Amino acid sequence: MTEKPPITRLHNVGKLSRVVSYQGTIYLSGLTAADKSTDTADQARQIFARADELLAEAGTDRSRLLFTQIWLRDIGDFDAMNAAWMAWIGDVDPPARATVEAKFALPEIRIEVQFTAAA
Amino acid sequence: MTEKPPITRLHNVGKLSRVVSYQGTIYLSGLTAADKSTDTADQARQIFARADELLAEAGTDRSRLLFTQIWLRDIGDFDAMNAAWMAWIGDVDPPARATVEAKFALPEIRIEVQFTAAA
Amino acid sequence: MTEKPPITRLHNVGKLSRVVSYQGTIYLSGLTAADKSTDTADQARQIFARADELLAEAGTDRSRLLFTQIWLRDIGDFDAMNAAWMAWIGDVDPPARATVEAKFALPEIRIEVQFTAAA
Numbered sequence: 001m002t003e004k005p006p007i008t009r010l011h012n013v014g015k016l017s018r019v020v021s022y023q024g025t026i027y028l029s030g031l032t033a034a035d036k037s038t039d040t041a042d043q044a045r046q047i048f049a050r051a052d053e054l055l056a057e058a059g060t061d062r063s064r065l066l067f068t069q070i071w072l073r074d075i076g077d078f079d080a081m082n083a084a085w086m087a088w089i090g091d092v093d094p095p096a097r098a099t100v101e102a103k104f105a106l107p108e109i110r111i112e113v114q115f116t117a118a119a
Numbered sequence: 120m121t122e123k124p125p126i127t128r129l130h131n132v133g134k135l136s137r138v139v140s141y142q143g144t145i146y147l148s149g150l151t152a153a154d155k156s157t158d159t160a161d162q163a164r165q166i167f168a169r170a171d172e173l174l175a176e177a178g179t180d181r182s183r184l185l186f187t188q189i190w191l192r193d194i195g196d197f198d199a200m201n202a203a204w205m206a207w208i209g210d211v212d213p214p215a216r217a218t219v220e221a222k223f224a225l226p227e228i229r230i231e232v233q234f235t236a237a238a
Numbered sequence: 239m240t241e242k243p244p245i246t247r248l249h250n251v252g253k254l255s256r257v258v259s260y261q262g263t264i265y266l267s268g269l270t271a272a273d274k275s276t277d278t279a280d281q282a283r284q285i286f287a288r289a290d291e292l293l294a295e296a297g298t299d300r301s302r303l304l305f306t307q308i309w310l311r312d313i314g315d316f317d318a319m320n321a322a323w324m325a326w327i328g329d330v331d332p333p334a335r336a337t338v339e340a341k342f343a344l345p346e347i348r349i350e351v352q353f354t355a356a357a
Contacts, residue, residue, distance in 0.1 A: 123356070126302060128331050133328075134320060134324060134327070135335035136331065136332050139305065139334045141304055142263070144263075146354070148335050149335065188336070222338065224316045224337065233334075
């Protein structure tokens with residue numbers, strides 16, 4: 001019988017794992033800001049800083065992002081999000097990306113971001 | 120010329136395949152409940168039971184989920200969905216996950232779930 | 239030290255790459271129609287024609303799609319979208335798919351589509 005390729009999980013919080021690695025591809029859970037009292041640009045910066053930490057734990061970094069899904073509570077914040085995004089991603093080759101409006105589990109959440117990355 | 124790695128599809132219903140396997144990664148189509156007359160928790164249970172069947176057909180199971188995207192018709196059903204989710208996923212290591220609110224093709228659909236899994 | 243598997247990007251427009259390839263899997267950015275003055279069916283046709291071009295540049299084609307995420311500005315356009323989809327995908331084995339309603343960065347955008355494909 002062939003052994004199946006292993007799955008590695010980090011930060012298993014019960015209902016989800018924040019980081020899942022399999023065959024060189026890394027799936028992060030949707031990230032929201034820890035401090036949800038701030039505006040979209042600041043919540044974005046918090047998310048990107050957290051992503052840096054999680055990607056580092058998984059042995060990779062933002063230069064190896066493959067795809068990023070961005071949800072905004074108000075699509076009118078698209079330019080503000082993009083400014084924060086470029087401040088973060090502007091020094092590396094960017095991933096594929098899609099951005100749409102959506103509502104989240106808490107009304108103060110302005111942005112949620114899901115990353116898929118290469119190991 | 121190099122042969123390209125094969126793609127395996129199950130339940131090709133014309134406009135989509137319910138299960139697509141490629142290089143050890145399995146993509147399921149977004150699943151909704153067969154009986155849409157029930158509440159979010161029950162629709163979630165129907166979806167998870169169907170996912171178990173489809174994952175088994177693909178030779179894997181819920182312990183090897185990589186990423187799960189959950190859309191709720193009303194994000195106010197977040198806790199009800201999570202209770203059904205934990206009843207299903209609580210005995211295995213969970214995947215990465217993201218949950219947002221969205222509208223679906225039929226108004227009675229309360230929840231749709233898309234799974235990506237390891238073979 | 240082991241070399242990490244390479245990531246190939248096409249159409250790097252600064253904030254995103256329209257095509258990202260890694261280990262035989264191809265991630266496209268969310269596509270919208272160039273001419274946004276038209277209806278959902280026509281915007282869908284524009285997107286599918288653009289996807290054909292991008293997939294060809296990446297060395298693959300629509301017969302090797304793995305997963306497709308479709309967002310509609312008005313889920314009432316579901317049937318119109320499906321007719322355009324079948325005209326495009328009807329001659330090949332279809333990918334896994336999920337379709338939900340969402341708002342986009344510009345109000346005239348009626349549909350956005352994100353493709354993941356096999357090389």
